[in-house]
Amino acid sequence: MNSRVLFLLAGLLAVASGVVREDWFETRVDHFNPRNQYTFSMRYYANDEHAYRNGPIFVIVGGDTAIDPWYLTEGLFYDVAYLEGAYLFANEHRYFGHSLPVSDATTENMDFLTVDQALADLAEWISYLKTTVVGNPRAKVVLLGYGYGGTLANYFHQSYPHLSNGVWVSSGPAEASLTLPSFFEVLGENIRTHGSSDCYNTIFSGFLVAQNLIALGQGDVLTELFHLCEPLDTENPLETTAFLLGLQMDIQRDILFYQNTASTSYMCEQIDANSTDNSLHALKLWFARGHQFEECVKLSFSDFLAPFLDTDFNTDQLQSGNRQRLYIQCTSRGLFPTTDSRYQPFGSQITIDFYVEICREAFGDWIDEDFIRRRTQSMNVRFGGRRPRIENAHFTHGGLDPKIGSGILENVSDSAIATIIPDTFSSPDLGSIDEELDSPELIAAKELTRTLIDTWIFKDFEPIHVEA
Incomplete structure (x- = not known):
């Protein structure tokens, strides 16, 4: 507990x-x-x-x-x-x-x-x-x-x-700001400092390999490697970003769950123990341990979107505040973590386009990137x-x-x-x-x-x- x-x-x-x-x-x-x-x-x-x-x-x-x-x-x-x-x-x-x-x-x-x-x-x-x-x-x-x-x-x-x-x-x-690239930078620096440089490099290389497989249309390789419930559609950037973000969030959860540096050290010990010439395979072995009791892993765009669609306050998702927090982000705070910076290990595909589409799907077409940017700028002008x-x-x-x-x-x-x-x-x-x-x-x-x-x-x- x-x-x-x-x-x-x-x-x-x-x-x-x-x-x-x-x-x-x-x-x-x-x-x-x-x-x-x-x-x-x-x-x-x-x-x-x-x-x-x-x-x-x-x-x-x-x-x-x-x-x-x-x-x-x-x-x-x-x-x-x-x-x-x-x-x-x-x-x-x-x-x-x-x-x-x-x-x-x-x-x-x-x-x-x-x-x-x-x-x-x-x-x-x-x-x-x-x-x-x-x-x-x-x-x-x-x-x-x-x-x-x-x-x-x-x-x-x-x-x-x-x-x-x-x-x-x-x-x-x-x-307030549209994106928060420093979010991934801080996580990366934590991995390097309290985990190891080898761990950082494995994650960095693993995400690049995954993105290259996506670019080559080899979604079947990633589907099998990460035991995905749905075949990864490499032609759909929303699906591929959801997959990459899901992998990133597993790493993030391991780092932040106990709110101490020992979590990062332990995670990197596990990743380093799997170290091979294939960085993506090393990530897969670590990832599989966390999902070993699941029949398959849900990392599709619809799976990512689902927690934000419930509208009944009695459901678990609304009691957890998922839809409400997203609405606040989409209409005033922004602060969406993106891979715009080169000084982080999670590739380059997690961009604002993905989050804007999440906002649109959850709340309507009246939300676009320019709307979120203007709202965040207004907050900063006022406060x-x-x-x-x-x-x-x-x-x-x-x-x-x-x-x-x-x-x-x-x-x-x-x-x-x-x-x-x-x-x-x-x-x-x-x-x-x-x-x-x-x-x-x-x-x-x-x-x-x-x-x-x-x-x-x-x-x-x-x-x-x-x-x-």
């Missing part, structure tokens, strides 16, 4: 025990159309076990998954809340989990899944927390967001500065991309996080600080400080976050003077 599942179970136990309580906030489906008076219930969790009267409010901003209550009872934010006597809250992003503003996820019903609607949800909810739940309109508010939740926390702190006093963004992309105008912020990133290329990596100002934590992956700093297991750099990053939050809370603090 991986650590993420354990965290989720721990959070659910906290809810069951009563330490964390579930609640609901009624908010508008469309905040910007006065004629639309429909509302829906947004789920949130609260923990006030350590809160002082008139204490600060700590908010974990919901991202592109169902709400996770774990960080309301564990981790660095919880530890700081204990020290500061803070209230802890976490919201669930609209369209995810049980916070559903519409009846289904058909394309016409996805109109309300936008950054602006999500930020307006947060604004109304935080105002409600301050005035009604906590009963202190002047309470200081500190935000934590990680991943896409970090992106929203950054945007919210810029858009509603009167409602938040500081923001900690852990591995949150800041700059500053990697150079936002922001104060009281800490942007942290794991040095091996493949999405680091879209993050804020340098200090924006004296009060908006960036920290890169080497040899770590996505959001490595959410856990409590561990003097034995954490690296010195990770401990320093956590201590800086703790200090900054204290500074944000007590900035402009006026002590009570008692006359003698």
